[in-house]
Amino acid sequence: MLLTCLYVDEGVLREMSERAASELGLRDATLLRSEAFIDGRWLKADGGGSFGVDNPATGALLGSVPNMGAGETERAILAANRALPAWRRRTAHERAAILQRWHDLILENQEDLARIITGEQGKSRSESRAEVRYAASFIEWFAEEAKRVYGDVIPTDIDGRVILAIKEPIGVTAAITPWNFPCAMITRKAAPALASGCTLVLKPAEATPYSALALAVLAERAGIPPGVFSVVTGAPAEIGKELTGNHLVRKLSFTGSTAVGKKLMAQSAGTMKKLSLELGGNAPFIVFDDADVEDAVRGTINSKFRNCGQTCVCTNRILVQDGIYERFLSELSIAVGQLRVGAGIENEQVDLGPLINIAAVEKVEAHIADAVAKGAKVVRGGHRHSAGGSFFEPTIISGATSEMLIAQEETFGPVAALFRFKTEAEAIEMANDTRYGLASYFYSQNLNRTWRVLAALEFGMVGVNESLISTTVAPFGGIKESGIGREGSKYGIDEFLEIKYACIGGLKSE
Numbered sequence: 001m002l003l004t005c006l007y008v009d010e011g012v013l014r015e016m017s018e019r020a021a022s023e024l025g026l027r028d029a030t031l032l033r034s035e036a037f038i039d040g041r042w043l044k045a046d047g048g049g050s051f052g053v054d055n056p057a058t059g060a061l062l063g064s065v066p067n068m069g070a071g072e073t074e075r076a077i078l079a080a081n082r083a084l085p086a087w088r089r090r091t092a093h094e095r096a097a098i099l100q101r102w103h104d105l106i107l108e109n110q111e112d113l114a115r116i117i118t119g120e121q122g123k124s125r126s127e128s129r130a131e132v133r134y135a136a137s138f139i140e141w142f143a144e145e146a147k148r149v150y151g152d153v154i155p156t157d158i159d160g161r162v163i164l165a166i167k168e169p170i171g172v173t174a175a176i177t178p179w180n181f182p183c184a185m186i187t188r189k190a191a192p193a194l195a196s197g198c199t200l201v202l203k204p205a206e207a208t209p210y211s212a213l214a215l216a217v218l219a220e221r222a223g224i225p226p227g228v229f230s231v232v233t234g235a236p237a238e239i240g241k242e243l244t245g246n247h248l249v250r251k252l253s254f255t256g257s258t259a260v261g262k263k264l265m266a267q268s269a270g271t272m273k274k275l276s277l278e279l280g281g282n283a284p285f286i287v288f289d290d291a292d293v294e295d296a297v298r299g300t301i302n303s304k305f306r307n308c309g310q311t312c313v314c315t316n317r318i319l320v321q322d323g324i325y326e327r328f329l330s331e332l333s334i335a336v337g338q339l340r341v342g343a344g345i346e347n348e349q350v351d352l353g354p355l356i357n358i359a360a361v362e363k364v365e366a367h368i369a370d371a372v373a374k375g376a377k378v379v380r381g382g383h384r385h386s387a388g389g390s391f392f393e394p395t396i397i398s399g400a401t402s403e404m405l406i407a408q409e410e411t412f413g414p415v416a417a418l419f420r421f422k423t424e425a426e427a428i429e430m431a432n433d434t435r436y437g438l439a440s441y442f443y444s445q446n447l448n449r450t451w452r453v454l455a456a457l458e459f460g461m462v463g464v465n466e467s468l469i470s471t472t473v474a475p476f477g478g479i480k481e482s483g484i485g486r487e488g489s490k491y492g493i494d495e496f497l498e499i500k501y502a503c504i505g506g507l508k509s510e
């Protein structure tokens with residue numbers, strides 16, 4: 001995204017953030033910060049510049065945050081490095097107690113955090129509340145998990161030696177997060193990092209910095225020491241270059257587009273960082289003739305229209321078997337017709353908010369136009385919503401084919417595209433015909449088919465008769481060009497640990 005740099009007087013900044021807090025209806029206005037958080041201090045950018053943050057539902061400016069660059073990022077890294085020895089020396093139990101306070105504060109401020117998410121990102125308030133709970137759950141989970149980071153004593157192959165595998169925190173780490181889950185994508189990285197004894201420098205998305213800064217307010221209140229968790233807002237390429245190029249940073253965890261992920265991977269090669277990359281998807285959702293259609297329709301609504309289609313695990317291609325195609329289409333059309341579109345801050349009763357910005361609307365329009373030009377039919381929706389701005393009608397396209405853009409790229413919008421297939425083999429071939437490998441889904445009541453299809457799908461995650469698969473306790477991540485590594489679950493903490501092999505020799509028996 002493009003930053004527009006503003007130079008605004010401090011008094012005006014304070015006034016803007018007070019007005020935004022009141023616009024969002026915050027109980028605790030101090031959660032809305034207009035400074036970045038480095039080494040335990042709230043700071044402006046060196047040059048005094050800032051960039052604006054919009055409310056996507058109204059298009060109005062909510063406020064602005066510092067436009068920082070390489071210098072401030074380097075100082076955050078140095079602070080993280082200074083804070084590291086004391087933080088990693090604490091016991092896992094001590095770190096867990098502090099993280100548990102952070103978790104509790106997040107839940108105590110659930111409503112305010114949800115309003116901030118809805119205000120800067122657009123999703124409905126019920127989805128925002130669910131995101132806050134999801135975000136908090138990673139902190140609790142990893143605070144507990146860190147107490148169980150066991151190493152191994154390996155049976156020796158030579159008498160007089162002891163062989164140990166010791167797990168240690170990797171050191172200073174960095175995270176770059178997207179706008180679609182402004183809280184949860186941060187805690188999914190920060191919690192395992194901090195719990196395992198690492199320190200972390202975060203660069204949140206330009207569109208949603210307020211959620212990240214609110215998390216930092218609560219981290220400070222919870223007693224997380226200065227330098228252990230810093231948030232640098234500003235120029236993505238410049239900050240990214242410092243985070244990837246600085247040799248003190250031992251690990252980078254990124255969630256976002258595949259294009260930026262590849263760039264960060266290349267940039268990290270020079271300092272050989274450990275990487276977790278959670279990138280784009282192109283999720284197939286297969287509905288077999290033997291599926292429970294009602295369940296499959298409900299699943300499609302959840303998986304396609306969650307967060308207005310702006311989730312990397314959102315269904316992108318709905319593959320429906322010939323014998324059930326017309327019935328599924330007609331039932332899906334009724335269900336989509338019931339989705340309520342609107343602004344979540346003013347109206348609690350909405351299902352879909354706006355898209356993040358007009359560029360996202362244009363991408364959705366381009367996918368629809370391309371599909372129609374290549375023979376698909378718009379069954380429902382297909383246009384900008386009458387609410388204006390970046391609102392878009394929930395849309396169904398029938399007769400999609402593999403030549404269409406919608407089959408090849410993630411649309412990241414509220415467009416359900418239906419593809420027709422005849423045989424199981426054809427469905428599997430269509431589903432796997434993508435460079436991505438994040439989430440996939442299929443609906444079938446046949447046990448034999450379930451095992452066959454599960455084994456054949458080339459994706460990191462498979463939902464079988466289930467469309468909401470994200471949970472703290474399960475390993476989230478992709479294969480192929482959808483990324484590297486797993487987040488959440490017992491596996492998520494390994495991403496922030498190194499194994500030190502120790503060989504104690506020369507042991508003499510009496």
Ligand SMILES: NC(=O)C1=CN([C@@H]2O[C@H](COP(=O)(O)OP(=O)(O)OC[C@H]3O[C@@H](n4cnc5c(N)ncnc54)[C@H](OP(=O)(O)O)[C@@H]3O)[C@@H](O)[C@H]2O)C=CC1
Pocket residue numbers: 001002176177178179180203204205206207234235236237238239240241255256257258260261263264278279280281311312410411412
């Ligand atoms: N896997 C996922 O969950 C996500 C996938 N996407 C996909 O990506 C598409 C584009 O979305 P977009 O927001 O532009 O995703 P990006 O990959 O551009 O953004 C993700 C994060 O990376 C940052 N970033 C961007 N460029 C650089 C860079 N050169 N160096 C370091 N950091 C960088 C962004 O900063 P800033 O915001 O300041 O530009 C943001 O914090 C979407 O339409 C969707 O298809 C998007 C978001 C999440």
Ligand SMILES: O=C(O)CCCC(=O)O
Pocket residue numbers: 180181185255256278310311312313470471476
């Ligand atoms: O879009 C993403 O990258 C985050 C997915 C959120 C989740 O389901 O965990």
